[in-house]
Amino acid sequence: MRKSMIAKLMSLVLGAGVLLGSLGAPQAEAADDRYRFDFGSGPVEQGYIGVSASDKYTAKKGYGFNTPENMRNLPASGTGVASDSVQFVTYGTKSTNTFNVDLPPGLYEVDVTLGNTSRSSVAAEGVYQIINMTGNGAVDKFQIPVSDGQLNLLVTEGKAGAMFTLSALDIKLISNKPVTNRTIWIGGDSTVCNYYPLDSSVQAGWGQLLPQFIDPKAFQVRNMASGGQIARGFLNDGQMEAILKYIKPGDYFILQLGINDTNPKNTTTEAQFKEYMREMIRLAKAKGATVILSTPQGRASDFNTSGVHFSENRWYRHSTVALAQEEGVPLVDLNVLSSAYFTSIGPEATLALYMTGDTLHPNRNGARELARIVVEELRRQGMDGF
Incomplete structure (x- = not known):
């Protein structure tokens, strides 16, 4: 069975003392029930793992883009984690152009911060999770059960012609059972x-x-x-x-x-x-x-x-x-x-x-x-x- 993502992150971050994201970014702080990602090419916020558009998923690190050739780094007009973003160049709820993160089975709450976009939806596991988030730096969250060891997420169309961008994810384990609350x-x-x-x-x-x-x-x-x-x-x-x-x-x-x-x-x-x-x-x-x-x-x-x-x-x-x-x-x-x-x-x-x-x-x-x-x-x- 694949090792849990957090063991990999602890090895990468704590054991090796690696700084994730851009040069000089603060060290990511991993916890066994929380996974925080700051997307884009800018500075990485304290406590987050920096992810650039070019970061391809590997089983060794346990996160990354499935097809980074279809991703692009973009600035964003917010502050902190919302100051930069990645753009999903290909999209759609069934797209394989996803951000993948290995997670132990359980129920998770996923907080999403978008970049600059007029209207975008969030999909995961091949279906919509949030419909039509509007405005730059929009924030929302959803619960999702993970039973196969991996979350596959992307930002997709809410409006034709819009850019579909993602600035940050904050993923928290709320139950070891992969069943949604009532x-x-x-x-x-x-x-x-x-x-x-x-x-x-x-x-x-x-x-x-x-x-x-x-x-x-x-x-x-x-x-x-x-x-x-x-x-x-x-x-x-x-x-x-x-x-x-x-x-x-x-x-x-x-x-x-x-x-x-x-x-x-x-x-x-x-x-x-x-x-x-x-x-x-x-x-x-x-x-x-x-x-x-x-x-x-x-x-x-x-x-x-x-x-x-x-x-x-x-x-x-x-x-x-x-x-x-x-x-x-x-x-x-x-x-x-x-x-x-x-x-x-x-x-x-x-x-x-x-x-x-x-x-x-x-x-x-x-x-x-x-x-x-x-x-x-x-x-x-x-x-x-x-």
């Missing part, structure tokens, strides 16, 4: 997805704010929603594939789509929308997970002359409601629940929960209120763990 998986569109920086973005999706209402000891939240998404795309373009790779009994899968499906440019009839959603429900249920359907909230402007917010005829809502009944899955009718809340606070206060000049997309406060409504409804329905 997980709430989320599928959706721009009203649900993450925006960056995660803790301070002005715009936010309710899936991004859901962790504020969840006990992190009970669940991890994996938000796989993305802006502009439709049911056909979520099913066929890799997001559902990633969920199905890891979803398990005890997990929840909350699915909210319909806004973009109703746009004529996406050529999705209501009947087609319903069947795409049905297939995702059945695939997740077959893995033993609990599927929860949610209907999208309406626009801030959906008030009638009596001051009542009403948007029940939008976004293929009726098909989502019918599908929940037909497939026997719980429904969060966020459309109706949010309308009741908006009616209670009035048009002016409702508008303040949306982005300026935008009656569809919630701002951070609006996303927080929607997340609160979702959790309160799940708790009311007796969902275990809320």
Whole structure:
């Protein structure tokens, strides 16, 4: 059996006293449950292992790029580990142009810091892990089970024409068992997805704010929603594939789509929308997970002359409601629940929960209120763990 990566690192770093990365970089500090990599050709931060684009994986050192000829060193506009980066010249979730690191079997938390990029996704083990990180130096994390002794990771497309860059990885062992914690998986569109920086973005999706209402000891939240998404795309373009790779009994899968499906440019009839959603429900249920359907909230402007917010005829809502009944899955009718809340606070206060000049997309406060409504409804329905 291959020696653990840390034994190799200890031999390289402590035994031989080698300085990793650029000349004069501080000595990397290895620990048997943490692996930290600083990518690019610049100075290496204290406690990190420096990795240049030319560093090829070898079993002896236990890390490196599978095809370094398809990597490139680039500067980045951040500081510390975010001051330089590597670019993945070839990419795609199935690409062999990966950064490989040998790891003992277990469950790991991987903190990712990107370089300069407008929008990039992170893939590992052949599937998406994080969807559409935006902005230079964006930071996010995910849990991943490793059972084959090696993590294979790359940064890939979130937007055609963007550069896909990586500045740093911080990989921490959180369990010796390669099984993910109980997980709430989320599928959706721009009203649900993450925006960056995660803790301070002005715009936010309710899936991004859901962790504020969840006990992190009970669940991890994996938000796989993305802006502009439709049911056909979520099913066929890799997001559902990633969920199905890891979803398990005890997990929840909350699915909210319909806004973009109703746009004529996406050529999705209501009947087609319903069947795409049905297939995702059945695939997740077959893995033993609990599927929860949610209907999208309406626009801030959906008030009638009596001051009542009403948007029940939008976004293929009726098909989502019918599908929940037909497939026997719980429904969060966020459309109706949010309308009741908006009616209670009035048009002016409702508008303040949306982005300026935008009656569809919630701002951070609006996303927080929607997340609160979702959790309160799940708790009311007796969902275990809320």
